[in-house]
Amino acid sequence: MTNSTSPINRQERRFQKLAFLTILTVYLLILAGGIVRSTGSGMGCPDWPTCFGRWVPPTEISQLPTDYREIYGSKLKGEIEFNAVKTWIEYVNRLLGVLSGFFVFGTLLASTTYLRKDRTVFWGSFTAFVLIGLNGWLGSKVVATELAQYMITLHMLLAIAVVFALIFALVRSRGSRLQSGIEVEKTATLRWLLVFIMVITIIQIVLGTQVRSTLDDVVKRLGYEQRNNWIANLQGSFYVHRSFSLIILAFHGVVIYQLRKLRNSEWLTGLANGLIAIVAIEIGVGVIMAYLAVPAITQPIHLLLAILLIGGQFAGWLVLNPALIVPRTTSTKSRLVEI
Numbered sequence: 516m517t518n519s520t521s522p523i524n525r526q527e528r529r530f531q532k533l534a535f536l537t538i539l540t541v542y543l544l545i546l547a548g549g550i551v552r553s554t555g556s557g558m559g560c561p562d563w564p565t566c567f568g569r570w571v572p573p574t575e576i577s578q579l580p581t582d583y584r585e586i587y588g589s590k591l592k593g594e595i596e597f598n599a600v601k602t603w604i605e606y607v608n609r610l611l612g613v614l615s616g617f618f619v620f621g622t623l624l625a626s627t628t629y630l631r632k633d634r635t636v637f638w639g640s641f642t643a644f645v646l647i648g649l650n651g652w653l654g655s656k657v658v659a660t661e662l663a664q665y666m667i668t669l670h671m672l673l674a675i676a677v678v679f680a681l682i683f684a685l686v687r688s689r690g691s692r693l694q695s696g697i698e699v700e701k702t703a704t705l706r707w708l709l710v711f712i713m714v715i716t717i718i719q720i721v722l723g724t725q726v727r728s729t730l731d732d733v734v735k736r737l738g739y740e741q742r743n744n745w746i747a748n749l750q751g752s753f754y755v756h757r758s759f760s761l762i763i764l765a766f767h768g769v770v771i772y773q774l775r776k777l778r779n780s781e782w783l784t785g786l787a788n789g790l791i792a793i794v795a796i797e798i799g800v801g802v803i804m805a806y807l808a809v810p811a812i813t814q815p816i817h818l819l820l821a822i823l824l825i826g827g828q829f830a831g832w833l834v835l836n837p838a839l840i841v842p843r844t845t846s847t848k849s850r851l852v853e854i
Contacts, residue, residue: 526625526628527628527629527688529625530622530625530626530628530629530636530688531685531688531689533618533621533622533625534622534625534640534681534685534688535685536618537615537618537619537621537622537643538678538681538682538685538826540611540614540615540618541615541618541619541647541674541677541678541681542678542819542822542823542826543611543615544608544611544612544615544674545671545674545678545818545819545822546816546818546819547607547608547815548608548670548671548674548815549815549816549817549818549819550604550608550815551604551605551608552667552727552814552815552818553811553812553814553815554600554604554811555601555731555734556600556601556602556604556605556608557605557657557658557667558605558658558661559598559601559602559603559604559605559606560572560605560606560609560658561658562658563654563655563658563659564609564655566602566605566606566609567579567583567602572602572603572606573597573599573602574599574603575597575599576597579597583597609654612651612654615647616647616648616651619640619643619644619647619677619681620644622640622643622644622681622684623637623640623641623643623644625640626639626640626641626684629688632842633687633842635687635842636684636687636688639680639681639683639684639687640680640681640684642680643677643680643681643684646673646676646677646680647677649673650670650673650674650677653666653669653670653673654670657670664724664725664728667724667728668721668724671724671818672717672721674822675717675720675822675825678826678829679826679829682826682829682830682833683829683833683839683840686830686833686834686840687833687839687840690834690837690842693782693834693840698777702777702835704773705770705773705774705835706832706835706836708766708769708770708773709770709831709832709835710832711766712763712766712767712828713825713828713829713832715759715762715763715766716763716821716824716828717825718759719756719759719760719763719821720818720821720822720825722752722755722756722759723817723821725752725756726749726752726753726756727814729749729750729752729753730745730749730809733748733749736748742808742809743808745808745809746805746808746809757801757805760798760801763794764794764798767790767794770787770790770828771787771790771791771794774786774787774790774831775787780834782834783831783834786827786830786831789827790824790827790828790831793820793823793824793827794824796820797817797821797824800813800816800817800820801817804817
């Protein structure tokens with residue numbers, strides 16, 4: 516029997532804990548990005564990688580050159596006057612991006628312990644490292660294009676790809692244990708259903724970015740004094756987004772029911788319960804946004820819940836696909852020993 520206190524097992528547990536912590540850090544970064552978006556702080560730092568030409572942003576206007584309006588005015592989205600709050604919201608978002616990069620790099624280093632046992636875990640971690648670096652570069656292009664909608668959408672989709680790569684590496688490292696007791700041959704329909712629901716969830720997230728872009732235009736046109744009229748002035752994308760949520764709810768009902776039927780898997784039962792909670796809260800937040808004049812705090816929460824939802828869907832799909840998360844060299848006997 517495998518010694519649970521052996522150095523290699525300690526290293527594997529260290530990787531799994533670090534990978535989980537890294538996923539949480541990336542989710543925190545996504546939340547911070549949502550706060551930047553909801554507060555209109557995307558151009559709080561009009562240049563990149565510095566902020567107003569400084570590595571530490573200014574806290575008051577006296578720290579800026581007297582001609583800063585001429586230098587940065589075209590990129591401040593109409594806010595000619597310096598706004599320290601928005602500047603620091605954007606700067607903290609950038610710091611979290613750097614922190615996430617370090618965590619992903621640490622996860623990559625920790626994954627080297629799997630090079631002999633299961634290189635796929637290492638390559639999953641390596642993919643996450645490459646993707647988060649690419650997303651950091653894409654963040655600079657978001658600033659360079661002055662918050663072009665297509666760049667914001669790509670930035671967010673790449674963040675989802677980073678989450679997927681990290682979840683894959685983590686689930687792969689625990690594949691045999693997570694699949695314990697699951698009769699995989701009976702889950703083919705559920706696997707395809709999860710693929711479908713992931714696709715429509717991503718479509719819904721992209722629709723949400725379109726709604727957010729339209730809302731930005733409405734806010735510019737009406738101003739904050741007419742906040743109660745924002746929703747009424749949104750275009751068709753909002754109503755498509757709202758109606759589409761009912762389709763997602765219906766399919767989630769089917770997925771959750773099917774997952775809960777797999778009673779011999781505590782992990783999948785827990786996942787089903789988690790998905791139920793996320794879907795319920797997500798719909799509740801959406802209702803609050805629609806009927807209470809889009810409170811700023813609800814927007815980043817709405818986005819975070821959507822990314823949590825699709826992350827849970829992806830994890831569930833992986834667990835139901837042994838070919839993806841159980842090494843081929845792992846014999847039935849050795850898997851029983853691990854369990």
